[in-house]
Amino acid sequence: MLTVEHLAELVAECRPATAATVREFAVGGRLLAFNRRPALMGVINLSNDSWYRESVCGSVESAVQRARVLQAQGAEIVDVGAESSLAHAARVDEAAQRSRLLPVVRELSAARIPVSVETYHPDVTEACLAAGACVLNLTGTERSEAMFRSVAAHDAAVIICFVQGTHVRAVGDLDLGADPLGRLYDYFARQIDLALENGVEKIFVDPGLGFYYRNLQDSAQRVRHQMQVFLGSFRLRTLGFPVCHALPHAFEFFGEEVRCAEPFFALLAALGKTDLFRTHEVPRVKAVLDTLAVY
Numbered sequence: 001m002l003t004v005e006h007l008a009e010l011v012a013e014c015r016p017a018t019a020a021t022v023r024e025f026a027v028g029g030r031l032l033a034f035n036r037r038p039a040l041m042g043v044i045n046l047s048n049d050s051w052y053r054e055s056v057c058g059s060v061e062s063a064v065q066r067a068r069v070l071q072a073q074g075a076e077i078v079d080v081g082a083e084s085s086l087a088h089a090a091r092v093d094e095a096a097q098r099s100r101l102l103p104v105v106r107e108l109s110a111a112r113i114p115v116s117v118e119t120y121h122p123d124v125t126e127a128c129l130a131a132g133a134c135v136l137n138l139t140g141t142e143r144s145e146a147m148f149r150s151v152a153a154h155d156a157a158v159i160i161c162f163v164q165g166t167h168v169r170a171v172g173d174l175d176l177g178a179d180p181l182g183r184l185y186d187y188f189a190r191q192i193d194l195a196l197e198n199g200v201e202k203i204f205v206d207p208g209l210g211f212y213y214r215n216l217q218d219s220a221q222r223v224r225h226q227m228q229v230f231l232g233s234f235r236l237r238t239l240g241f242p243v244c245h246a247l248p249h250a251f252e253f254f255g256e257e258v259r260c261a262e263p264f265f266a267l268l269a270a271l272g273k274t275d276l277f278r279t280h281e282v283p284r285v286k287a288v289l290d291t292l293a294v295y
Helices: 004-013 015-019 060-073 094-110 122-130 144-153 180-197 219-231 233-239 251-271 282-294
Strands: 025-027 030-032 039-045 077-081 115-119 135-138 157-161 202-206 244-246 276-278
Touching (some): 004 015, 039 282, 060 282, 077 094, 094 115, 094 122, 115 122, 122 135, 135 144, 144 157, 144 180, 157 180, 180 219
Parallel strands (some): 039 077, 077 115, 115 135, 135 157, 157 202, 244 276
Antiparallel strands (some): 025 030
8 A cells, every 4th residue: 555654765765866857848849847847748549459549540630630639638749659559459560650650740740739759660760750740759679879860860859768678569578676766767877878879869768667568467566566666756857857657557446447547647657756748638637737736
């Protein structure tokens, strides 16, 4: 059971990290002042395999309409993906990713909606950035230097996701040892150095709490890990860059109320000083953050 005593112990162990500040920068022409308030990222899925049906868009027109709604609800960035990370989902090759992503990216860019693209292919990255995407949501580890160079050339931002494998569709067991935040810190320190060496100045780090790891299929074990990382995220801010979290769902606990899961996890992520919330439930999560701000 999570208690106030647990939170007090966590802060006592790592108190200097609670005062860390992070780099602030503009995304799509809009300054994101992370040290004063967090930002929201809405989600559009262009794969019919995605389980969150409200986020699935089968046409360019529906994707643009959803992006406008997400922006009106409070999303500063809209993240667009062409391939689901579900184990049973169909793989989408580079050509198909480009054909799905590029028309949406062009339309959103023309509408001045800051757009992020989720991919792990260098050619897809370069094409989407050239079409107007301002963020790369990098969900792989291979050929990252080439993608970092593309990001730098377009003055874009990158979300560096923690992935133990070549990409989110090619992982096994998650191994973070007794101190997940320590291992995550070391990983991101190396990746940040690599990104900076290749000219990237706008960086987010994302601990990648995906359900796709084989040894996190037990819901209690997975949620325990996710809660631990959410609450300890302030330790990652000592790297000097904002922390992004994709909010999970915990189906086994929430059941028919699964749409309440992301706002619940948003509370834990906010307590851990998350800077960017990637969510399917923008208005619900915004309400949580607005309520916390009252205190």
